[in-house]
Amino acid sequence: MSLLEINGLTRRFGGLIAVNDFNIEIGEHELVALIGPNGAGKTTVFNLISGFYQPSEGSIRLNGKDTKGLRPHQVTALGVARTFQGIRLWSEMTVLDNIRIAQHYRLGYSLLDSFLRTKNYMLREKAIDDIAWKLLEAMDLKDCANELPRNLPYGVQRRVEIARAMSVKPSLLLLDEPAAGLNSADVEGLIKLVRWIYDTFPVTIWMIEHQMTVVMSLCSRIKVVDFGTTIADGTPEEIQSNPTVIKAYLGDDTI
Amino acid sequence: MQKHTFTIGLFALIALIVALSQLNILDQYYTSVIMFMGVNVMLASSLNLVNGYMGEFSCGHGGFMCVGAYVSSLCTVLMFSKNQILGAPLLPPQLAFIGFPIALMVGAGAAAVAGLVVAIPSFKTRGDYLAIITLAANYIIISAINNMEIVGGPRGFMGMSATDRAMSGVIDLPWMLIFVLLGSVFTVWLLRRFVTSTLGKGVPAICQDEIAAEIMSVDTNRMKLIAFMLSSGLAGLAGGLYAHVLGYVNPQSFDIMRSTEVMVMVYLGGMGSLSGAAIAAVSYTVLMEALRFLDVWKWVVIPLLLILLMQFRPEGIMGNKELSDLFPKLRKYYSFK
Amino acid sequence: MEIFQNILNALQFGSFYALIALGYTLVYGVLRLINFAHGDIFMVGAYLAYFVAVTLLGIGGLNLGLHVDPALALAITVPATMILTALVGVTLERTAYRPLRRKGADRLYVVITALMAGLVLENGNLALLGASRKRFPDLIDKVIWNLGGVSVTNLKVVVIVAAIAVFLMLQFIVTRTKIGMAMRGISYDKFAIPLMGIPLDTIIVVTFVLGSAMAGLAGILFAMSYPILEPYMGALIGWKAFIAAVVGGIGDIRGAIVGGFMLGFIEIGVVAVFPSTLRDLFAFSVLLIILWLRPTGIYGVAQTTKI
Incomplete structure (x- = not known):
């Protein structure tokens, strides 16, 4: 059974068809890219998967379970974590808190426990803390654990956002343009980081990315969309030589 | 031992205040000012959960206070006092020690349920529109009470002092003072435990980025429900105590003016700071008493002060910091996490 | 016949609400600011109208020895009040809101x-004038027409006509004029507007002038219809x-118009059936x-967030 199975996914906003009959099947432990020109509907696909939008038509299945009607936090609890195009960290809370809060779906204690500070509460908070610290250490963020995200450089904020997504313990990690706004040194670091995450955790990574260096050096499979419709699907080599893709990106020369 | 310094100090202070009041060193006036301080601390810190931590603009806190005040008063009057409509007391005065806290809890519970009126719309809407809903809720509660003859309508409701008398009749101590002080400690303690837990940190996460919160697995609807109900419930508790301190309530004392007052305290202290709310509530009460000589001008001077505050230090006295953030050494002296 | 009488009363009350609501909505539409002081600007408008009127009639504390004819007094009072109330609104904007906006303070x-x-x-x-209520002088003779059992006073007609006229005028200004276009532009993007060469502060001042002048007009009309003035009159109605x-x-x-009239109809409707x-x-x-x-009201558009 595949991890993610999308069939005939369509989303309309009024008269605009943002995503049209989108299909994909992604297995466990894959590294896939979704590319396409601006406004092609890539982020909408991610928003549909994470439950932020409901599909107009079609279905999304995670491990065989239809996510229809689930609210975003419920989808996340099924093991889908994501980052955002513009960084959306909780900017007035420390990096450590950011990573703790993303474990909300498996807190394992009730409101009453938090009032009474029961043994269960103490154990669970300790476990949450441990996971957070381990992630910070592994992702080289330990030094800024008590910093506010807004005081950190952009590249580090990106890393914090990925760390936050990883603290969900996802089986599917969606990265929405992780290299946007990074300088070339940071991009190098990002490639290494994604590669490391892929090698270390049993996670499938699906990323939207415009920078071809990132896509080509990481992903084994690329899906190209334009105007909401899939125009190509294949390995990096196949995509690079696909005439439809070239046309979508560079335009038609028969004007 | 050192870890408990703060707790011991706090309870020693309470004992001292109670003793001074008992020995009449603190006269009636000072005692009642201290009691209003306690009520204000409860109101300000509970509203801070919604207006500070969650970043909403609830301007109907007085309404929830009103629900708590009337429901708990109705309970105690029913139990311990003679009322023309409700009849003779149902319970002997000795039981007031159990009956009164239960009545307070019932009032708080009723106020928490009233909080649903605001909590449920908050799932779909926020910001300005939610502010109107809180405002409308405040008006609805006030005019509902105004139309209830059983609690005296606009004339007000009394008979709550019988509970105080019942308790003092058994053991002669300033019971209302004790309950108010314990109530305010309880409120701040409960809120502090909530907002420092990972569960409670979901509330500021909603304030700072609701979409990110929802997508990063925070059940935002549940958090809003908890925040609004906890906030209004504690306001109800404060209302119950307020009613029994005065021994008389009328709907007008919980109108939009009261709500504004509580908001002033929250923003004076700093949003998202419990120690700020407590400090602001105490200093606001003192300020109100100190400016008493200004008479009607008081309500010109206080808003002007707040306007100036907004111009020059909009983040309030404490910003979103706690006392222990500003003076880290304090951490040695307390252990309530 | 009672039903027509009630409809008329609802229209009159709705007109007051609508006139004040217009001020709220204008400022909100441009600045995304709930101008909570607006109800009190309405109250100030009513008081200013009172002072202008009694001075002109020569019956007030400030007796300049004027004894103007009531009709002429009305003709002067209306524009004078609107201008003075607009001044109050602009002063408020200049002294309290603008410095905060300049600092980029949180909304x-x-x-x-x-x-x-x-x-x-x-x-x-309250502190300056004391708690005693002021009685607004009669500026026009009350004329009552009896239309098949419905008593229509000239004042009620004036109030309703004024509300509708103001609505049409504002609708025209906002949707058809350059300044209205700038107002709508500011509500979308406060930072881009000055870059397009539009004087931000001027537009905001115009907004406050319009909103406050309408509150002033509502103040006069209210004072003429219900001639007892007190400092808290603006709070609840506001x-x-x-x-x-x-x-x-x-x-x-x-x-604002629809909401105002709707509130008028609900209130009068409730009173017609239930105890007031x-x-x-x-x-x-x-x-x-x-x-x-x-949640966003009848004409409101839900704001969509992009992620």
Whole structure:
């Protein structure tokens, strides 16, 4: 059974068809890219998967379970974590808190426990803390654990956002343009980081990315969309030589 | 031992205040000012959960206070006092020690349920529109009470002092003072435990980025429900105590003016700071008493002060910091996490 | 016949709410600021009208020896009050809101400032003029037409006509003129507008002038219809008008009119059936239910967030 199975996914906003009959099947432990020109509907696909939008038509299945009607936090609890195009960290809370809060779906204690500070509460908070610290250490963020995200450089904020997504313990990690706004040194670091995450955790990574260096050096499979419709699907080599893709990106020369 | 310094100090202070009041060193006036301080601390810190931590603009806190005040008063009057409509007391005065806290809890519970009126719309809407809903809720509660003859309508409701008398009749101590002080400690303690837990940190996460919160697995609807109900419930508790301190309530004392007052305290202290709310509530009460000589001008001077505050230090006295953030050494002296 | 009488009364009350709601909605539409002081600006308008009128008639404390004919006095009082009230609104903007805007302060701080400014106006009035109520002089002779059992006074007609005329004028200004286009532009992007060569502050001042002048007009009309003035008269009616504006969809001029008249009809309708003490309870409950069902009001557009 595949991890993610999308069939005939369509989303309309009024008269605009943002995503049209989108299909994909992604297995466990894959590294896939979704590319396409601006406004092609890539982020909408991610928003549909994470439950932020409901599909107009079609279905999304995670491990065989239809996510229809689930609210975003419920989808996340099924093991889908994501980052955002513009960084959306909780900017007035420390990096450590950011990573703790993303474990909300498996807190394992009730409101009453938090009032009474029961043994269960103490154990669970300790476990949450441990996971957070381990992630910070592994992702080289330990030094800024008590910093506010807004005081950190952009590249580090990106890393914090990925760390936050990883603290969900996802089986599917969606990265929405992780290299946007990074300088070339940071991009190098990002490639290494994604590669490391892929090698270390049993996670499938699906990323939207415009920078071809990132896509080509990481992903084994690329899906190209334009105007909401899939125009190509294949390995990096196949995509690079696909005439439809070239046309979508560079335009038609028969004007 | 050192870890408990703060707790011991706090309870020693309470004992001292109670003793001074008992020995009449603190006269009636000072005692009642201290009691209003306690009520204000409860109101300000509970509203801070919604207006500070969650970043909403609830301007109907007085309404929830009103629900708590009337429901708990109705309970105690029913139990311990003679009322023309409700009849003779149902319970002997000795039981007031159990009956009164239960009545307070019932009032708080009723106020928490009233909080649903605001909590449920908050799932779909926020910001300005939610502010109107809180405002409308405040008006609805006030005019509902105004139309209830059983609690005296606009004339007000009394008979709550019988509970105080019942308790003092058994053991002669300033019971209302004790309950108010314990109530305010309880409120701040409960809120502090909530907002420092990972569960409670979901509330500021909603304030700072609701979409990110929802997508990063925070059940935002549940958090809003908890925040609004906890906030209004504690306001109800404060209302119950307020009613029994005065021994008389009328709907007008919980109108939009009261709500504004509580908001002033929250923003004076700093949003998202419990120690700020407590400090602001105490200093606001003192300020109100100190400016008493200004008479009607008081309500010109206080808003002007707040306007100036907004111009020059909009983040309030404490910003979103706690006392222990500003003076880290304090951490040695307390252990309530 | 009673039903027509009630409809007329509802239209009259709705007109007051609508006139005040217009001020809320104008400022909100441009600045995204709930100008909580607006209800009190209405009150100030009524008081200013009173002072202008008694001075002209030569019956007030400030006796300049003028004994102007009541009709002429009215003709002077209306524009004078509107100008003076507009001045109050602009002063408020200049002294309280603009410095905060310049500092880039959070919207919340401006809202609190507005709330406090309202208190200053209310209680300042109380402190200066005392708690005694003022009686507004009669400026026009009351004419009552009896149309098949419905008594129509000239004043009621004037109030309703004024509300509709003001609505049409504002709708024209906002949708058809250059300045209106700038106003709508500011509500979309406050930072881009000055870069396009549009004087931000001027547009905002115009907004406050319009909104406050309408509150002033409402003040005169209210004082003529219900000639007893007191400092807190603006508080409740202001809050109600504000809720009406929100129910209509704050930021939209049509919303203010629809919300205002709707509130008028609900209130009069409740009083016609139930004891009048239930008026506020029902009116607010209905409004709350509308907001539950349509959180952005009747004409309001939900703001969409992109991620």
